[in-house]
Amino acid sequence: MKTAEKVDLYREFSKEYAASRNPALVKVGPATYLSISGQGAPGSAAFTEAIGALYGVAFTVKMTRKFAGKRDYAVSKLEGLWPDFSSPIAMPDKSQWRWQIMIRTPRFVTQKEVAQAIAVQLKRGKSAEVQRVRLEPLEEGLCVQALHVGPYDNEGTTMAAMKSFAESEGLKLRGVHHDIYLSDPRRVAPAKLKTILRHPVERIAK
Amino acid sequence: MRAITLQDYKRRIGQVLAHIQEHLDGPLALDELAALACFSRYHFHRIFKGMVGESVKEYVRRLRLERAAGQLRRGSASVIEIALDAGYESHEAFTRSFKACFGAAPSQFRSIRRAQVDAVSSGVHYRPGKTIRHFKTLHRGGSMNVKIQQLKPMRVAFLRHVGPYGEVGATWDRLLTIMGKDGYLGGNTMLLGICHDDPEVTPPSKIRYDACVTVGDDFVPSGDIQVQTVSGGEYAMITHTGPYSNLGRTYAELLGQWVPRSGRELRDVPCFEVYLNDPQSTAPEDLLTDIYAPLQGQGRATRG
Numbered sequence: 001m002k003t004a005e006k007v008d009l010y011r012e013f014s015k016e017y018a019a020s021r022n023p024a025l026v027k028v029g030p031a032t033y034l035s036i037s038g039q040g041a042p043g044s045a046a047f048t049e050a051i052g053a054l055y056g057v058a059f060t061v062k063m064t065r066k067f068a069g070k071r072d073y074a075v076s077k078l079e080g081l082w083p084d085f086s087s088p089i090a091m092p093d094k095s096q097w098r099w100q101i102m103i104r105t106p107r108f109v110t111q112k113e114v115a116q117a118i119a120v121q122l123k124r125g126k127s128a129e130v131q132r133v134r135l136e137p138l139e140e141g142l143c144v145q146a147l148h149v150g151p152y153d154n155e156g157t158t159m160a161a162m163k164s165f166a167e168s169e170g171l172k173l174r175g176v177h178h179d180i181y182l183s184d185p186r187r188v189a190p191a192k193l194k195t196i197l198r199h200p201v202e203r204i205a206k
Numbered sequence: 207m208r209a210i211t212l213q214d215y216k217r218r219i220g221q222v223l224a225h226i227q228e229h230l231d232g233p234l235a236l237d238e239l240a241a242l243a244c245f246s247r248y249h250f251h252r253i254f255k256g257m258v259g260e261s262v263k264e265y266v267r268r269l270r271l272e273r274a275a276g277q278l279r280r281g282s283a284s285v286i287e288i289a290l291d292a293g294y295e296s297h298e299a300f301t302r303s304f305k306a307c308f309g310a311a312p313s314q315f316r317s318i319r320r321a322q323v324d325a326v327s328s329g330v331h332y333r334p335g336k337t338i339r340h341f342k343t344l345h346r347g348g349s350m351n352v353k354i355q356q357l358k359p360m361r362v363a364f365l366r367h368v369g370p371y372g373e374v375g376a377t378w379d380r381l382l383t384i385m386g387k388d389g390y391l392g393g394n395t396m397l398l399g400i401c402h403d404d405p406e407v408t409p410p411s412k413i414r415y416d417a418c419v420t421v422g423d424d425f426v427p428s429g430d431i432q433v434q435t436v437s438g439g440e441y442a443m444i445t446h447t448g449p450y451s452n453l454g455r456t457y458a459e460l461l462g463q464w465v466p467r468s469g470r471e472l473r474d475v476p477c478f479e480v481y482l483n484d485p486q487s488t489a490p491e492d493l494l495t496d497i498y499a500p501l502q503g504q505g506r507a508t509r510g
Contacts, residue, residue: 055392
């Protein structure tokens with residue numbers, strides 16, 4: 001018997017992940033994410049521990065389903081929401097940054113499966129952080145999006161171009177700044193890091 | 207203790223080159239050749255390939271064909287006699303190999319006055335009655351980014367795959383599914399491959415490969431999943447970028463080009479590789495694999 005083809009969300013929603021250096025508008029439909037939120041500089045102990053907890057749950061959910069013969073899927077790349085990026089106030093103190101790191105997950109994954117995976121992780125003696133991992137929906141709608149190439153600290157330049165592009169289209173930024181990490185920062189030189197930057201937009205009221 | 211030099215490596219590999227020419231009709235088993243040059247059987251063929259530019263098998267085949275070419279030009283033996291002499295079981299197989307090497311079929315070759323031998327990077331050709339003393343080594347120059355790393359012993363859970371290297375995916379799939387559902391995979395889990403045999407040397411059906419994931423002391427093996435410890439100590443590490451099918455080239459460069467110039471010797475345990483991205487969601491040209499080659503301790507009197 002032929003099993004259903006493995007789900008790859010990047011292929012399935014390829015239009016939502018299209019990005020070039022020139023900002024463009026994309027429509028992003030409803031999506032589901034495994035996510036965990038916290039506060040602290042990227043790379044800090046809290047941040048790293050949260051990433052470990054998120055992946056632990058993500059792999060356990062996926063492999064438990066696979067073992068049971070349920071529909072298989074590829075674990076998506078890491079993404080992050082950065083609420084403070086969007087405020088007009090500069091936040092030079094990174095230890096104050098709030099974040100929500102996420103892995104997009106197929107909508108057929110259930111809350112029950114996530115709860116079971118968390119229980120298995122705890123049984124394995126993993127950090128209690130895993131209990132903070134959530135399965136949550138996110139619908140961003142119309143967004144401005146661009147590919148940022150270079151260090152994360154330089155995202156501001158690309159963000160500025162996205163903002164002025166949005167304004168030229170009669171739109172303004174709303175909601176929360178969203179990063180989709182295409183490169184592994186442990187492996188790729190800062191100058192070559194590729195990140196999709198996404199920000200929801202809305203019409204400027206006339 | 208004197209540090210080992212490139213000249214030492216060249217002398218040892220040179221002995222093998224000479225031995226092969228003098229024993230072209232012998233079995234020329236890899237273990238025997240490795241012992242002759244005092245190299246670990248785990249690493250010998252890669253050191254050879256990296257330094258000489260051909261695998262042992264390719265070198266033996268070429269020398270046998272060059273000897274056959276000489277016999278064709280000078281003697282009156284039949285082509286099939288010469289083919290058998292060169293280790294081929296059929297006229298066709300011999301003709302195919304010969305054509306690939308000399309650009310002409312053996313029968314045509316007889317009437318050509320001068321042999322068209324392609325240049326080989328080592329500069330070594332079959333010369334009856336002459337002892338091979340020198341050969342040119344390949345060198346990728348300073349472009350190899352090798353790091354020396356001190357590793358702690360790593361406890362790993364593993365599944366052994368016996369069969370073609372290209373089919374290890376199924377073994378990985380099974381190992382990751384079982385380990386994953388039991389909650390053993392997380393952000394810091396490392397995925398290692400230990401290849402006990404070289405895909406370029408061992409027949410595909412006999413290659414032994416261990417698909418491994420790092421585990422803590424609490425892991426209890428069950429079913430056919432076993433546990434082993436990857437030895438700690440110093441390793442030379444290089445990152446291979448690209449498809450797994452090209453790993454052999456990077457292994458040969460590390461072991462046959464970098465190591466002989468490093469002043470170091472390899473330890474008698476297998477190399478291992480660490481997979482940094484997921485082949486199911488990564489384009490083959492973007493795959494990253496760290497190759498670790500075990501080094502002997504340096505300059506300790508206890509090792510003299």
